[in-house]
Amino acid sequence: MMRLLVTGGAGFIGSNFVHHVLSHTDHEVTVLDKLTYAGNLASLEGLPADRFRFVKGDIADAGLVDELFAGVDAVVHYAAESHNDNSLDDPRPFLDTNIIGTYTLLEAARKHEVRFHHISTDEVYGDLELDDPERFTETTPYNPSSPYSSTKAGSDLLVRAWVRSFGVQATISNCSNNYGPYQHVEKFIPRQITNVIRGIRPKLYGKGENVRDWIHADDHSSAVLTILDKGQIGQTYLIGADGEKDNKTVVELILTLMGQAPDAYDHVTDRTGHDLRYAIDSTRLREELGWTPQYADFEAGLAATIDWYRNNEPWWAPTKDGVEAFYATKGH
Ligand code: NAD
Ligand code: TDX
Numbered sequence: 001m002m003r004l005l006v007t008g009g010a011g012f013i014g015s016n017f018v019h020h021v022l023s024h025t026d027h028e029v030t031v032l033d034k035l036t037y038a039g040n041l042a043s044l045e046g047l048p049a050d051r052f053r054f055v056k057g058d059i060a061d062a063g064l065v066d067e068l069f070a071g072v073d074a075v076v077h078y079a080a081e082s083h084n085d086n087s088l089d090d091p092r093p094f095l096d097t098n099i100i101g102t103y104t105l106l107e108a109a110r111k112h113e114v115r116f117h118h119i120s121t122d123e124v125y126g127d128l129e130l131d132d133p134e135r136f137t138e139t140t141p142y143n144p145s146s147p148y149s150s151t152k153a154g155s156d157l158l159v160r161a162w163v164r165s166f167g168v169q170a171t172i173s174n175c176s177n178n179y180g181p182y183q184h185v186e187k188f189i190p191r192q193i194t195n196v197i198r199g200i201r202p203k204l205y206g207k208g209e210n211v212r213d214w215i216h217a218d219d220h221s222s223a224v225l226t227i228l229d230k231g232q233i234g235q236t237y238l239i240g241a242d243g244e245k246d247n248k249t250v251v252e253l254i255l256t257l258m259g260q261a262p263d264a265y266d267h268v269t270d271r272t273g274h275d276l277r278y279a280i281d282s283t284r285l286r287e288e289l290g291w292t293p294q295y296a297d298f299e300a301g302l303a304a305t306i307d308w309y310r311n312n313e314p315w316w317a318p319t320k321d322g323v324e325a326f327y328a329t330k331g332h
Contacts, residue, residue, distance in 0.1 A: 002027045002228075005072040007059050007105065008079030010039035012183040013119070013217050017076065020221035022047055032068055033079065034058045036093075042315050043182040059101035062108070069108040074115040074228060077105055080155075083186055084123075084148045085330070088272055091147035098151035099158070106162040109170065116170040117228055118159045122213070122238070123149035124174060127275035130211065135279040136174075138236045145273050156236075163234045171231040173224060175239035176280045179301065180217035181308040185316050186323045188212075189302070192251055192265075193309045194320055196258045203332060206270030208248030211277035215241040216295035226291045240280025241293035250302075257303050269331035 004021065008014040009031030021027050028051045033039045035056055044054060057064045059079045069075065079101060081087065081094040102118070109116040125136045126143030142157075144150040162168040183190045192202040223239040231237060252262040285291045295301045309316065 002073045003030070003071065004028065005030050005032060005068055005075045007032050007075065007077045008039075009033055010035060010041055010043055010054075011078060011082070012038075012187075013178055013220060014078035015040075015043035015182050016180060016217035017078065017221040017224060018044060018047065018052070020218060021225065022051060025225070027051070029053075030055060030068065030072065032057055032059065032065075036081075037319070038082065038184050040182070040315070060096060060104045062104050065104055065108045066111070069112040069114050072114060074117065075105065075109060076117045076119065076224060076228065077102065078119045080119075080152065081148065083184075084146045085186070085271060085327075085332070087146050087148035087151075089330070094147050094151040098148075098155050102155040102158055106158060106168060106170075109168050110162060110166045113169070115228070116159070116168060117224065117231075118156065118170060118172045119224070120156050120172055120174045121149065121152050122174050122176045122240070122278045122280055123275065124153040124156055125278075128277040128279055130209065130277055132277070135281040136238060137281045138238055138284055145275050160234075169233050171227050171233065172236045173227055173239050174236065175220050175223070176213035176215050176241075176243070176278055178217045178220050179214055180305055181312070182315070183217075185320050188247065189250065189254070189305065190309060190316065191323070192254050193258070193306050194316055196254065196260060197310065197313070198320065200324070202251050202255065202265035203268045203327070204247055204251050204265055205268060205274060205332065208251065208267065209246050209276075210274060211244050211246045211279070213240050213279050214243035214245060214250075214298055215239065215293065216301045219293040219295050222294070223285060223291050226285070226289050230289045237285045237289070238280050238282050239285060240282040241295065243298055244277075244279055245298065253299065253302060254306065257299070257306055271332075
């Protein structure tokens, strides 16, 4: 049994992780989350009260962080500003949370000698050509494109430095694009599903040829638990499930699964600096730590995700109009 502190546990992947941990282990979980626009307490309903507690606060609040680190065995750090389009509009919160927030946590991990796992993204490696036979590995050079991915790259480098310079007991994982329940409707898959539910045509940036390597959030959670359990301190692990798909294919699949014509979508203004392709080689995680993803069938996982959004409109409806109004100002 471990006492875990999960930062960003009211967000998409963090809340999936909290559900996963509480149903697959006997660990106790404290969530620290600022409840920004992306945090939602409704994502944490129904959890066992004797093993779960929620603390509202900022990861950059050193006093609060110090207090919380004193009472846990390990920290899993999900909290971040996570959306590329927002980072192009206003980068400042990305620096505050992703850089200063991570620095604040690392200083507490150093003081309290707490095991630390840092959650990051494949976007730190930049992008690949569509026909590149190589995929990202743990030794691919960092080459981030956006304010979001550059702050995530910066946070990864801080973790590496705190391991080397101060002996912090940390690991890092860089995962590909997640899908599943509780994802904010600003993101690609939930935006298009909720568009179709609302009778709005899905919006594809540019030509839609950009490739993302999709993994179900529950597979991401099992990988993180595996790394917490068996990962080597100081090591980086790439997490991916061989799920490469171009955006056009994903939109067409959503439309088909929702009973619409596959071409009933609009092309809209492309994202500035839009990364072309991400692809993960997760051999190290699979071979050294014995992890395997469970959601091999993307279409089945997507159908279940569509059902979740159909059945949970009260969870996403309050945010939908604001998101669409923001995108309208950007031509998206
Ligand atoms: P999200 O935006 O859905 O959730 C982020 C959560 O962090 C929210 O609950 C928010 O309230 C909280 N938060 C933000 N700033 C905070 C602060 N200063 N203090 C405390 N809490 C704060 O993000 P997500 O998609 O769940 O991503 C979680 C993590 O996973 C991020 O670190 C992201 O970089 C990484 N990641 C995401 C993906 C993906 O596909 N979404 C892929 C790989 C890695
Ligand atoms: O309406 C849309 N139409 C569209 O074509 C939106 C919102 C997105 N897109 C495209 C842009 C991307 O090529 O879909 C793809 C996925 O977009 P996002 O959901 O914004 O994700 P992405 O930018 O790939 O980043 C995601 O994966 C890596 C997460 O948001 C990051 O937090 C994570 O690090």
